[in-house]
Amino acid sequence: MSSATEHATTDVAHGHDEHAHDDHHHAIPTGIKRWLFTTNHKDIGTLYLWFAFIMFLVGGAMAMVIRAELFQPGLQIVDPNFFNQMTTVHGLIMVFGAVMPAFTGLANWLVPMMIGAPDMALPRMNNWSFWILPFAFAILLASLFVEGGGPAFGWTFYAPLSTTYSSDSTALFVFSVHIMGISSIMGAINVIVTIFNMRAPGMTWMKMPLFVWTWLITAFLLIAVMPVLAGVVTMVLTDKYFGTSFFDAAGGGDPVLFQHIFWFFGHPEVYIMILPAFGIISQIIPTFARKKLFGYASMVYATASIALLSFIVWAHHMFTTGMPLAAEMFFMFATMLISVPTGVKVFNWVATMWRGSMTFEVPMLFALAFIVLFTIGGLSGLMLAITPVDFQYHDTYFVVAHFHYVLVTGAVFSIMAAVYYWLPKWTGKMFDITLAKWHFWCSLISVNVLFFPMHFVGLAGMPRRIPDYALQFADFNKWISIGGFAFGLSQLIFLALLIKACRKQGEPVSDQVWEGAEGLEWEIPSPAPYHTFDTPPVVK
Amino acid sequence: MSQQETPATYEKYYVPEQSIWPIVGAVALFLIAVGAGNYVVEVTRAKDGYGSYILAAGIFTLLIMLFGWFRDQIRESMGGLYSAQLGRSYRQGMMWFIFSEVMFFAAFFGALFYARMIAVPWLGGASNNAMTNEVLWPTFEAMWPLLSTPGGVQTTEMPWQGLATYNTIILLISSVTLHYAHVGLEKNKRSQLNVMLLVTILLGCIFLGLQAYEYVHAYRDLGLTLQSGIYGNTFFLLTGFHGLHVTLGTIILIVLYLRVLKGHFTPKEHFAFQAGSWYWHFVDVVWVMLFFFVYII
Numbered sequence: 045m046s047s048a049t050e051h052a053t054t055d056v057a058h059g060h061d062e063h064a065h066d067d068h069h070h071a072i073p074t075g076i077k078r079w080l081f082t083t084n085h086k087d088i089g090t091l092y093l094w095f096a097f098i099m100f101l102v103g104g105a106m107a108m109v110i111r112a113e114l115f116q117p118g119l120q121i122v123d124p125n126f127f128n129q130m131t132t133v134h135g136l137i138m139v140f141g142a143v144m145p146a147f148t149g150l151a152n153w154l155v156p157m158m159i160g161a162p163d164m165a166l167p168r169m170n171n172w173s174f175w176i177l178p179f180a181f182a183i184l185l186a187s188l189f190v191e192g193g194g195p196a197f198g199w200t201f202y203a204p205l206s207t208t209y210s211s212d213s214t215a216l217f218v219f220s221v222h223i224m225g226i227s228s229i230m231g232a233i234n235v236i237v238t239i240f241n242m243r244a245p246g247m248t249w250m251k252m253p254l255f256v257w258t259w260l261i262t263a264f265l266l267i268a269v270m271p272v273l274a275g276v277v278t279m280v281l282t283d284k285y286f287g288t289s290f291f292d293a294a295g296g297g298d299p300v301l302f303q304h305i306f307w308f309f310g311h312p313e314v315y316i317m318i319l320p321a322f323g324i325i326s327q328i329i330p331t332f333a334r335k336k337l338f339g340y341a342s343m344v345y346a347t348a349s350i351a352l353l354s355f356i357v358w359a360h361h362m363f364t365t366g367m368p369l370a371a372e373m374f375f376m377f378a379t380m381l382i383s384v385p386t387g388v389k390v391f392n393w394v395a396t397m398w399r400g401s402m403t404f405e406v407p408m409l410f411a412l413a414f415i416v417l418f419t420i421g422g423l424s425g426l427m428l429a430i431t432p433v434d435f436q437y438h439d440t441y442f443v444v445a446h447f448h449y450v451l452v453t454g455a456v457f458s459i460m461a462a463v464y465y466w467l468p469k470w471t472g473k474m475f476d477i478t479l480a481k482w483h484f485w486c487s488l489i490s491v492n493v494l495f496f497p498m499h500f501v502g503l504a505g506m507p508r509r510i511p512d513y514a515l516q517f518a519d520f521n522k523w524i525s526i527g528g529f530a531f532g533l534s535q536l537i538f539l540a541l542l543i544k545a546c547r548k549q550g551e552p553v554s555d556q557v558w559e560g561a562e563g564l565e566w567e568i569p570s571p572a573p574y575h576t577f578d579t580p581p582v583v584k
Numbered sequence: 585m586s587q588q589e590t591p592a593t594y595e596k597y598y599v600p601e602q603s604i605w606p607i608v609g610a611v612a613l614f615l616i617a618v619g620a621g622n623y624v625v626e627v628t629r630a631k632d633g634y635g636s637y638i639l640a641a642g643i644f645t646l647l648i649m650l651f652g653w654f655r656d657q658i659r660e661s662m663g664g665l666y667s668a669q670l671g672r673s674y675r676q677g678m679m680w681f682i683f684s685e686v687m688f689f690a691a692f693f694g695a696l697f698y699a700r701m702i703a704v705p706w707l708g709g710a711s712n713n714a715m716t717n718e719v720l721w722p723t724f725e726a727m728w729p730l731l732s733t734p735g736g737v738q739t740t741e742m743p744w745q746g747l748a749t750y751n752t753i754i755l756l757i758s759s760v761t762l763h764y765a766h767v768g769l770e771k772n773k774r775s776q777l778n779v780m781l782l783v784t785i786l787l788g789c790i791f792l793g794l795q796a797y798e799y800v801h802a803y804r805d806l807g808l809t810l811q812s813g814i815y816g817n818t819f820f821l822l823t824g825f826h827g828l829h830v831t832l833g834t835i836i837l838i839v840l841y842l843r844v845l846k847g848h849f850t851p852k853e854h855f856a857f858q859a860g861s862w863y864w865h866f867v868d869v870v871w872v873m874l875f876f877f878v879y880i881i
């Protein structure tokens with residue numbers, strides 16, 4: 045990874061844009077040291093993004109194993125314990141290794157440029173919060189090869205699966221999750237302090253780009269809930285190894301307590317993975333509709349409302365655990381309330397496009413796909429929120445369909461939209477548009493072949509997290525697997541495109557890159573100089 | 585939005601050059617996690633292995649990293665590289681870090697409240713759980729503290745009188761003395777700073793000593809152990825993590841004291857002192873919560 049990007053950088057230094065580099069700074073460090081010791085927000089952003097993409101491919105490969113096993117009913121390729129390890133580690137990698145680091149990478153690249161700051165507020169800690177991540181995932185992946193196998197209890201590691209019934213690699217799992225949490229907390233502190241303290245003069249709160257707003261709120265959520273995750277994995281550790289009984293009724297604890305603490309973390313966590321996506325879409329839609337964002341202030345308030353509501357809806361993941369009726373009612377209605385601010389956002393995006401001068405460049409294609417497909421995921425979420433019917437949907441493929449629509453066609457599509465949108469600013473060259481369009485259309489079609497039929501098999505009762513299934517689901521699963529393989533292969537187009545982009549192939553772009561783009565990051569040269577805004581600009 | 589000339593008054597924000605410490609710290613955390621992950625299994629399953637050595641190597645590396653990183657930081661600060669804006673970054677960063685610590689303790693307090701108000705009563709048949717009690721443990725009666733678990737483990741309650749009360753008073757006084765040390769620093773009364781800080785450190789050490797003694801007392805005399813069911817679990821994890829934080833806080837104060845002896849900090853510029861003192865007050869507040877919810881009620 046480093047050598048490819050490193051050569052690319054050398055190219056820039058000798059390339060057309062030499063003037064872009066600041067003269068009064070030390071020369072850009074070269075070689076591996078540049079990446080290991082860096083304090084530069086752009087370098088760290090690049091590291092985060094490449095790491096996230098590699099993890100996306102690794103986690104994707106595990107999904108391919110899952111889909112290959114499920115191509116036909118019956119056990120064919122892997123044994124059930126290994127299948128469980130694949131579903132578990134696929135989930136953990138995609139959540140903590142792909143989506144979250146990708147958003148943090150985008151925040152690193154963009155937040156300082158958008159608010160006119162010279163760098164992140166705490167540059168050395170920024171490096172630390174990145175570099176502990178590859179180590180954490182090395183531990184998690186290595187635990188797959190430990191005697192007894194890796195984590196096989198699902199990414200939600202419910203007790204007693206993770207305590208009584210797990211293998212001894214659980215200790216490694218616990219400590220690697222601790223490191224992921226430390227990384228997220230430090231990253232979030234950096235983002236939040238940068239936004240509070242480093243805005244250029246005149247960059248008032250209500251002038252901040254929405255990507256910055258959504259990340260500010262996301263960072264708050266991260267600092268609030270990642271420590272709770274640390275707490276709950278610690279309890280799993282002591283329950284499993286040191287004889288405590290937090291999640292064991294014989295000692296006065298309760299397995300359901302695990303679910304309460306986990307989902308108190310877990311529900312804000314899913315908004316951590318979607319709020320920055322809302323920010324990205326709110327940047328892209330106005331550019332290609334050539335209109336100001338409709339309802340800027342309501343977007344800010346809607347984001348904050350979603351974040352606050354996320355703390356009081358966690359038990360909608362637990363409708364079937366036997367909670368008292370009053371709790372079921374409360375969590376049902378609180379959950380439904382979230383669709384109000386979310387609806388505000390969707391309507392605002394549509395209203396922004398209304399009578400705009402629309403063009404359909406690749407970032408816009410992904411953004412439009414996001415709006416439609418994320419809304420499908422949101423609506424199936426609303427169905428799941430209805431307590432009585434959730435008893436039917438719970439733990440079926442309907443749930444799998446729901447969260448893959450919001451996370452793949454939601455979060456992941458938004459990340460791809462963001463990469464296509466800002467990549468020319470980062471490299472100074474337009475990416476290969478033909479490849480990008482192939483990537484978009486292949487992904488769009490295959491992702492729907494992959495996830496849409498899951499709704500049907502789920503409603504018909506196919507349970508999630510099983511390596512085998514009843515015969516009547518065979519046809520649908522065949523198509524789901526074909527869609528899965530196609531979606532996986534489509535990402536190799538993206539890989540080829542990114543390698544070309546990092547080798548600086550393509551047409552040079554202007555500073556503004558896109559005709560309708562507005563904001564500080566489009567006023568600096570393309571490619572963005574190594575150091576920007578050493579002295580802050582004044583924003584009017 | 586458009587760019588203009590920058591106001592001349594702007595103080596340059598210090599962006600450090602490359603640093604080796606973060607990657608050293610990353611290796612340290614890696615060794616700690618691998619070491620701890622193996623050591624836990626080796627200890628509890630009586631297996632042989634290298635977990636403890638890897639863990640020790642990790643902790644050693646972390647100490648080197650902390651030493652080097654803070655040395656660089658102090659040199660830059662004393663060298664006048666820091667602006668007021670950077671000072672605000674550090675202060676805000678510390679505040680958000682303490683907020684994350686608050687949420688860490690919240691998870692354990694949450695477990696305590698849930699066990700006490702929901703899990704234990706339900707096991708005893710409360711709400712609509714009559715059959716839970718009848719079918720699982722018909723002889724179990726709900727109580728708090730849970731001195732007899734459904735599984736039959738017996739234990740004794742840790743009283744709030746005595747050691748815990750002394751420790752509360754000690755920590756409350758230590759917050760006051762630390763405050764006066766801070767006042768001494770701000771008014772440039774170095775001897776007040778010196779003495780009050782030293783008293784705070786001593787109080788912290790006494791607290792830790794009494795806490796250790798309380799643990800011995802619990803294990804030896806009361807039969808209250810980590811394995812004593814949810815009462816012992818919440819008791820030991822809450823007081824234990826608090827004790828770890830007091831230990832860390834005391835180490836921070838000792839480092840601050842050494843820096844005070846070297847003449848560091850001025851009445852206006854003393855972020856490190858302020859951060860250490862915030863941390864200490866936070867740890868103190870956690871103890872008050874703990875004393876109330878774990879010991880008294």
